[in-house]
Each structure stands twice: as C-alpha cells, then as structure tokens.
Amino acid sequence: MLEPSALSLVPPVVVVVLAIVLRRPILSLLIGALVGLAMLNPVEMLSNFAAASLKVMVDETIGWLILVCGGFGALIALLVRTGGAAAFGSFALRFCKGPRSSLLMTFLLGIVIFIDDYLNALTVGETMKRITDKFKISREMLAYVVDSTAAPICVLVPLSTWAVFFGGLLVDNNIAVEGQGIAVYIQAIPYMLYAWFAVLLVPLVVLGVIPLFGPMKKAQLQAMQEQPQVDPAQYNEVQTADEYAVKAVEESFESADSHGKLYNFLLPILLLVAFTVYFDIDVYKGLLATFAVTLPFYMLQKLMPFAEMIEKMLDGFKSMLPAIGTVIAAFIFKDVCDQLLLPQFVIDSLSPFMTAGYLPAVVFLAMAILAFATGSSWGIFAVTIPIVMPLAVAVDANIPLVIGALLSASSFGSQACFYSDSTVLAAQGSGCNLMSHAITQLPYTLIAAACAFVGFLVIA
Numbered sequence: 067m068l069e070p071s072a073l074s075l076v077p078p079v080v081v082v083v084l085a086i087v088l089r090r091p092i093l094s095l096l097i098g099a100l101v102g103l104a105m106l107n108p109v110e111m112l113s114n115f116a117a118a119s120l121k122v123m124v125d126e127t128i129g130w131l132i133l134v135c136g137g138f139g140a141l142i143a144l145l146v147r148t149g150g151a152a153a154f155g156s157f158a159l160r161f162c163k164g165p166r167s168s169l170l171m172t173f174l175l176g177i178v179i180f181i182d183d184y185l186n187a188l189t190v191g192e193t194m195k196r197i198t199d200k201f202k203i204s205r206e207m208l209a210y211v212v213d214s215t216a217a218p219i220c221v222l223v224p225l226s227t228w229a230v231f232f233g234g235l236l237v238d239n240n241i242a243v244e245g246q247g248i249a250v251y252i253q254a255i256p257y258m259l260y261a262w263f264a265v266l267l268v269p270l271v272v273l274g275v276i277p278l279f280g281p282m283k284k285a286q287l288q289a290m291q292e293q294p295q296v297d298p299a300q301y302n303e304v305q306t307a308d309e310y311a312v313k314a315v316e317e318s319f320e321s322a323d324s325h326g327k328l329y330n331f332l333l334p335i336l337l338l339v340a341f342t343v344y345f346d347i348d349v350y351k352g353l354l355a356t357f358a359v360t361l362p363f364y365m366l367q368k369l370m371p372f373a374e375m376i377e378k379m380l381d382g383f384k385s386m387l388p389a390i391g392t393v394i395a396a397f398i399f400k401d402v403c404d405q406l407l408l409p410q411f412v413i414d415s416l417s418p419f420m421t422a423g424y425l426p427a428v429v430f431l432a433m434a435i436l437a438f439a440t441g442s443s444w445g446i447f448a449v450t451i452p453i454v455m456p457l458a459v460a461v462d463a464n465i466p467l468v469i470g471a472l473l474s475a476s477s478f479g480s481q482a483c484f485y486s487d488s489t490v491l492a493a494q495g496s497g498c499n500l501m502s503h504a505i506t507q508l509p510y511t512l513i514a515a516a517c518a519f520v521g522f523l524v525i526a
Contacts, residue, residue, distance in 0.1 A: 068106070070411035077102035077403060078439035082484065091485040091500060092388075095395035095441075102402035115398075122397045130350055131487070135390050136383040137353040138188045141334060143382025144360065148369050149326015150334075151193060157328055158197055165201040169211055169272040172198065176215025177265075179339070180223040183216040183480065183488050184349065189335065190215070191495025204289035205498035206282060206506040213492035213507060214268045217443065217480035218261040221473055224252050230346070231444060232473060239451050241465070250469070257470025257525070259518035260430070261477045267514050276513075282506040330369070334360045386494070393487045396441035403440050409450055412436055417457075425463045427522035429454055430471040434515060437479020441486045447476050467525060474518050482511040 081098035145151045162168035172194045191212045220226040233247030242250035270276045342352030458468040480488040484504040493503040
C-alpha cells in the first residue's frame with residue numbers, strides 16, 4: 067500500500083518549473099500529471115491518465131465550471147458587441163483622471179462585485195482594461211488588482227459562493243450544527259488574515275506607499291513606453307492559447323456598436339448579481355436567468371438579429387476555452403497528487419508542530435503550500451478539514467482561528483497559484499498573458515502571506 071513520502075512533492079515541483087520555463091501552464095500540468103502517474107505505475111501510466119481524465123470530466127463541479135466560464139464569455143461578448151461595455155468605459159472615465167484613480171476605481175468595483183470570484187475576475191477586468199490602457203497601466207498591474215479583489219473579497223463577505231460552499235463543509239464535518247454553517251463561518255472572518263492583508267495591500271501599492279518592484283516594475287515600465295508585454299520572438303511567432311483568446315476579444319471590440327448605451331451594460335450585470343443571490347448564490351442559474359431577460363431586452367431594441375446574438379455568444383464561449391482547459395488540467399493534476407498522498411505527507415511532516423499555540427500558523431503554512439502546489443483552493447479545504455479540525459479540538463486550539471487559517475490558505479492558493487481558476491480568469495478578463503500575471507503578482511501575494519503567518523503566530 068502506498069505510504070506518504072517526500073516523492074509526492076516531485077510532480078508539483080515539475081509543474082512549477084515547467085510553467086516558469088515554458089510559460090505554457092496546460093502543457094506543464096499535463097506533464098506533471100504524467101510524471102506522477104509514472105511514479106505510481108509506469109506500465110499503466112497512459113491507462114491511468116485516461117481514467118483520471120474521464121473522472122474529472124464527469125465530475126459535477128467541472129461540468130458546472132465549464133458552463134459558468136463559457137456563460138460568462140457569452141455574456142461578455144454580448145456586452146461588448148452592443149457597445150454597453152464601451153459605454154461603461156466612457157462613463158467610468160469621468161471619475162478616472164489618472165493611473166491611480168483608474169486603479170482605485172478597479173479596486174472599488176472589485177469590492178462591489180463580491181458575489182463570486184469568477185464573476186468578479188471576468189467582469190472587473192473586462193470592464194476596466196480599456197480605461198487603464200488609456201493611462202498606460204500595464205495589464206499585469208490591472209490583473210493583480212483584479213485578482214486581489216476576487217477570492218480575497220469573496221472570502222471576507224458571508225454572502226458569496228465561497229461562504230456557501232465552506233459553510234456547507236463545516237456542517238458536513240460536524241464543526242457547525244445544521245443551519246449554522248454560515249454563522250460559524252462569520253465568526254472566522256476576523257481571522258482570515260491573508261484575505262485582509264491581500265486586500266489592504268492593493269491601495270498601498272496603487273498609491274505608491276509600497277513601491278513597484280521586480281517583474282511588476284518591469285511590466286509597468288514597458289507599458290509606459292508602450293512596448294509589448296510579451297516578446298513575440300520568445301514564442302517563435304507562435305501565439306499561446308490565452309493570446310488567441312485576447313485577440314478574439316479585441317476583434318469583438320472592433321465590431322462593437324459605437325453608439326452603445328450604459329443601461330445595456332448595467333442591466334445585465336445588476337440582473338446577474340440579483341439572480342445569483344435569488345438562486346441561493348448559484349452563479350449558473352443566475353446566468354441562465356440573466357440571458358432569459360437580456361436577450362429579449364436587446365431584441366426589443368433591435369440591436370442585432372437573434373442569429374447574430376447566438377453567433378456572438380458562441381464566440382464568447384470559445385474565448386473561454388483556454389481558461390477552461392487550464393482549470394481542467396489543474397483538476398487532473400490535483401487528482402494525481404491525491405493519489406500520491408501529497409496532502410497526508412505535508413500534514414504528517416508538520417504534525418510535530420501541531421500545538422495550540424502553533425497550530426493556526428502551521429495549518430496556514432501547510433495548506434498554503436498544498437493549495438499553491440495543486441492549484442485547488444476548494445478541493446484542498448474539503449480534503450484536509452476532516453484531518454485538521456479534530457487536531458484543533460484535541461489540542462484545544464481556537465476553532466474560529468483555525469478555520470480562518472484554513473480559509474486564508476485557500477484564498478492564498480486561489481490568488482498565488484500559477485494555474486488556479488482565479489488566476490487564470492483574472493488574466494483572461496484583464497487581457498493579460500497568464501504567466502506574466504502570475505509571476506508579476508507573486509511577490510505581493512508572498513508579502514501578504516508572510517504578514518498573515520506572523521499574524522497567526524501573534525494571535526495564537
């Protein structure tokens with residue numbers, strides 16, 4: 067029988083190194099999964115890869131994710147084609163007088179759209195990128211602000227998909243009684259230190275209190291000099307998948323209605339938020355209901371023929387395929403890491419430090435490493451909560467503090483991992499190369515993580 071060992075760290079290391087070197091996250095994730103399967107059984111490697119792939123593809127969560135991401139792409143394509151997105155950009159320009167005010171506008175918009183990190187990342191990035199372009203702000207900087215107000219904001223607001231999911235897990239694991247999952251979740255919000263620090267860091271960076279440095283400074287200098295973000299020669303003139311998607315969105319804007327109305331942008335967004343709340347924080351049902359109202363609304367205005375609407379929606383869906391592919395590859399990779407017992411190895415390695423005083427900090431560190439390595443923020447929480455919470459009870463630790471540490475680790479993984487769904491969608495919505503976004507924002511996520519780790523030590 068397989069035992070947890072340090073060898074389970076090999077696939078994540080392979081993926082991170084390849085992602086940085088090749089700048090192709092899907093390929094890196096698939097190679098990492100194959101390496102892990104070869105370690106388990108080299109003879110049956112391809113058969114086991116096929117089994118893992120099929121297991122992921124029939125998973126209800128993956129089906130939901132494909133429909134939600136594709137639906138967002140379809141809605142964004144409609145907002146662009148009708149000129150609604152451009153109209154909102156013109157409206158927002160009245161309040162954006164320079165680089166800082168435009169980034170602060172992005173920050174505030176990210177806080178307002180707190181229902182879901184997918185909704186947040188795609189809507190805010192797509193809405194603000196032309197405004198920030200006007201002030202020569204790099205797409206990497208925009209993507210960082212968007213990503214910092216996606217998962218971290220959703221974690222801190224109890225009326226979000228994160229709260230509903232994690233509140234349900236607390237009930238399922240007998241940490242909260244039936245019907246009290248959200249109440250226990252709310253008790254842990256003050257202790258979700260990574261999310262607090264990640265959000266507070268954004269205005270400090272935007273206002274220059276914390277200066278730009280490293281890859282982010284280089285990206286910003288290139289943007290100010292109007293240099294391309296990515297050197298085409300680096301790819302031998304072959305575009306990566308996310309660049310194809312960005313090109314498709316650019317073409318959509320070129321064909322957009324130049325006389326777009328602001329209400330054609332605001333109404334669908336407001337409907338999406340309202341319907342999502344109405345359907346118990348279910349973004350997919352919210353999307354379907356939004357389409358049911360938006361399509362007739364556009365048709366009554368004779369903005370475009372119905373056949374063209376469907377065509378644009380399909381184009382929008384296709385623009386999300388690179389993001390969907392990356393997340394699917396990440397889920398396959400996570401399944402392989404679970405077979406290698408990676409979560410158990412990390413927890414076993416750190417178990418000697420599991421005392422009441424150190425437990426929250428150790429839990430945050432261990433879960434943050436796992437979430438970063440596997441790209442799975444929700445999945446890691448679901449796998450490890452049955453292991454961590456009995457330990458917390460056994461050592462008489464502060465339960466809301468430990469829950470806060472777990473959720474801090476989840477939000478860190480969601481933002482910092484190169485191939486997590488939140489990182490992918492923030493880059494997609496902002497029109498930024500995925501690896502450029504991941505590398506430029508990493509130093510800032512590590513600053514927030516270091517502050518959170520120290521905070522857990524002090525509080526405990």
